[in-house]
Amino acid sequence: MATNFIWGPDGNLPRIEEHTKRKLDVLKNYLDVYFDTVVRNPAQDRLNITLVDGFSGGGAYSDGNETRAGSPLVLLNAVEEATVRLNEGRAKPLEINARFIFVDDEREHVAALKRELRGRGYKENDPQISVLEGKFVEHLPTIMAEITQTQRKGRSIFFLDQFGYSDVPMSAIQTIFTALDRAEVVLNFAIDSLLNYLQDASAELPLYQQFGIDSRFIADWRQRKDEHMGRALTQRALMAHIHAKSGAKFFTPFMLWSRTDNRWMMLAHLSQHQAARDKMLSVHWQEQNSFTHIGSGSLFSLGYDTRLIESCDSLFNFSEIDRTKLSTELVNALPAEVHQMMENGQLDVARLLDEIGNRTAGTNDDIFQVLSELAQARELEVLSANGTPKRAGTRISIKDRLIRPSQPTLFFPSRW
Numbered sequence: 001m002a003t004n005f006i007w008g009p010d011g012n013l014p015r016i017e018e019h020t021k022r023k024l025d026v027l028k029n030y031l032d033v034y035f036d037t038v039v040r041n042p043a044q045d046r047l048n049i050t051l052v053d054g055f056s057g058g059g060a061y062s063d064g065n066e067t068r069a070g071s072p073l074v075l076l077n078a079v080e081e082a083t084v085r086l087n088e089g090r091a092k093p094l095e096i097n098a099r100f101i102f103v104d105d106e107r108e109h110v111a112a113l114k115r116e117l118r119g120r121g122y123k124e125n126d127p128q129i130s131v132l133e134g135k136f137v138e139h140l141p142t143i144m145a146e147i148t149q150t151q152r153k154g155r156s157i158f159f160l161d162q163f164g165y166s167d168v169p170m171s172a173i174q175t176i177f178t179a180l181d182r183a184e185v186v187l188n189f190a191i192d193s194l195l196n197y198l199q200d201a202s203a204e205l206p207l208y209q210q211f212g213i214d215s216r217f218i219a220d221w222r223q224r225k226d227e228h229m230g231r232a233l234t235q236r237a238l239m240a241h242i243h244a245k246s247g248a249k250f251f252t253p254f255m256l257w258s259r260t261d262n263r264w265m266m267l268a269h270l271s272q273h274q275a276a277r278d279k280m281l282s283v284h285w286q287e288q289n290s291f292t293h294i295g296s297g298s299l300f301s302l303g304y305d306t307r308l309i310e311s312c313d314s315l316f317n318f319s320e321i322d323r324t325k326l327s328t329e330l331v332n333a334l335p336a337e338v339h340q341m342m343e344n345g346q347l348d349v350a351r352l353l354d355e356i357g358n359r360t361a362g363t364n365d366d367i368f369q370v371l372s373e374l375a376q377a378r379e380l381e382v383l384s385a386n387g388t389p390k391r392a393g394t395r396i397s398i399k400d401r402l403i404r405p406s407q408p409t410l411f412f413p414s415r416w
Contacts, residue, residue, distance in 0.1 A: 005163065007058025007112035016061035016068050019258045023267060024074055027159060027186065029283045030269075031078035034157070037279055039086050039094060048097045050147050050156040051075045054136035055167070056102035058112030071159055072102045072113060073120070076129075099150075103132045103139050136160070137172050144179055154180030161188045170210045174247040177272060185248070185270040191235055192263035195221060212241025239266065243358070246270055250277040250357050254284060274350075274357045278364045285318050285363065318361070326362055330370040335379050338402055345404040346383075349396060368396035381405050 005014050039047055053071050061068040069077065079098045086094050104110050110133045117131070118124060132139050147154055158176060160168050168187060176183050194211070202208040203215040217237070224230035235255075243251035248270035256265045269280040341347050341355060349371070353364060360367070375382050375392045382390040385399040 005057060007106075007109045009108055009111070011112075011115070013058070013060055013062040013067065016063045017258070017260050019256050019260070019265065020061070021063075021068070022256060023161065023188065024069070024071060026267065026283055027071060028074050028078060029286060030186070030280055031075070031157075032082070033279045033283060034276075035078070035082035035086065035096070037275070038155075039082075039096075042090060043092060044094065045092050046095050046097060048151050048153075048155060050099040050101065050143075050151065051079070052101045052103070052143060052156060052158045054103050054158060054160045055162055056104045056109070056113055056131075058104075058109045059116035071161060072100070073116070075100060075159070076122075098128065099146075100129045101132065101139075101143055102130065103134065103136045105133065105135045107133055136167065137169060140172055140175065144175065148179055153182045155182040156180055156184070158183065158185045160185060162190075164190045165194045165211075166207055170242070170245040173270065174245070177247040177270070181272060183272070184276055185246075185268075187266075187268045187270060189242070189266045189268060190261075190263070191238060191266040192231075193261075194238070195225075195231070195234060196263075210245060211238060212245060213238075217241075235264070235266075239268075242268070248272060250274060252277050252280055252358070274353050277357050278353075281361065281363045284361075285323070322361075323366070326360075326366060327370060330360070330362055330367065331373060334367070334370055335374060338380060339404075342402070342404060347402045349400045349402060350398050352402070353398065364398065371396045371402070378405050378407070 007014060035047075053075060056072045057070050059070045059072045061070055079096050083094070083096050086096075102113060104113065110131055114124065114131055117129070122129060147156055156176075162168050173185060173187070176185060194208075198208070198213070198218050198221060200215070200218060202213060203218055220237075221234045224234055239251070239253045249272045251268060251270050253266050253268040256267050257263075258265055269277065271277060337356060338347055338352065341352060349368075353367065356367075362370075371380070371382070372393060372395065374380050375390075375396075378392070381403045382392075382394070382396065383401040383403060384390050385397070385401075387401075390400065
């Protein structure tokens with residue numbers, strides 16, 4: 001365990017580092033977006049959810065002369081703030097019935113977290129809060145049983161901020177997504193640490209095999225590691241393996257630089273629903289330069305991608321400059337994608353989003369805007385949910401359907 005993440009019996013708090021601040025900011029902002037999204041119906045009066053922090057630590061950090069909330073407090077505060085915010089102006093009060101499960105395998109960390117919770121007014125026997133000592137994977141079966149028994153949809157968020165890459169086996173993530181339809185996972189993964197410690201013998205170890213690493217992967221990495229973009233290419237290939245092994249339909253990885261370790265880490269959001277992926281992307285755009293994305297922002301594929309070699313800049317940043325570039329790239333890339341996916345000259349917008357959700361840094365609104373521009377340019381036509389044509393330039397909806405233009409344009413007839 002890193003020495004800068006130790007909570008001891010003396011009550012002193014570890015110093016928070018910049019990359020940890022960024023992760024916690026993303027978690028907090030995502031929870032705000034999450035609750036605002038899932039509680040849109042004013043008639044809804046109850047939301048059942050379980051929030052699991054698999055590596056909770058002691059609950060707080062030192063940030064100069066101030067105390068900074070750790071992930072358990074971020075989760076608790078987010079629910080309390082959402083309850084107040086979402087009940088403003090509601091005729092029918094909303095209750096967020098949240099269950100919190102905090103896990104850490106260090107006894108001192110568990111003790112520190114309990115002290116922190118007591119100091120902030122939480123009762124030690126609060127039935128909504130469980131603080132468990134032990135390894136996350138050891139407690140997961142009990143956690144899963146509790147969620148499946150008490151929540152029909154299994155709505156839950158797992159924040160798995162492991163220190164390296166070995167404490168969250170892929171089988172654990174598969175278990176979550178197999179059993180829970182509405183589960184989401186935010187996974188921290190020390191991707192550079194794994195690559196730096198790979199040896200020939202690693203190919204025979206289950207720890208590495210679970211990430212799709214074999215002798216060929218290791219040989220390719222050794223050949224590529226000192227080349228331009230070699231690390232970025234291998235990182236992307238590893239991400240593709242993790243996605244395939246996770247059981248999640250949507251896998252949205254983002255890169256975070258640790259100045260302390262001088263290495264890249266991956267923060268990945270995993271879910272079974274495209275809307276969840278879209279909301280996490282909106283948070284990264286909100287944070288802008290805090291996180292970067294490997295490769296172009298428009299349409300790409302995980303795994304080996306020669307465009308990374310051809311590009312001088314492999315990192316896509318969430319800035320307004322990159323958003324303008326993203327829009328231009330999507331205008332050029334989307335027509336061919338839409339054409340390939342069409343059946344009998346038609347394509348549901350929802351299916352398009354599902355198909356390209358893992359391959360773009362663009363949010364749904366970014367894609368809607370580009371589709372609207374293409375409709376105005378008569379590159380495609382749009383039907384509303386009831387089958388009536390929509391006027392070019394009208395806002396696109398996820399319920400719309402795209403159709404092949406009746407009169408292809410003079411400039412781009414070959415697209416279709």
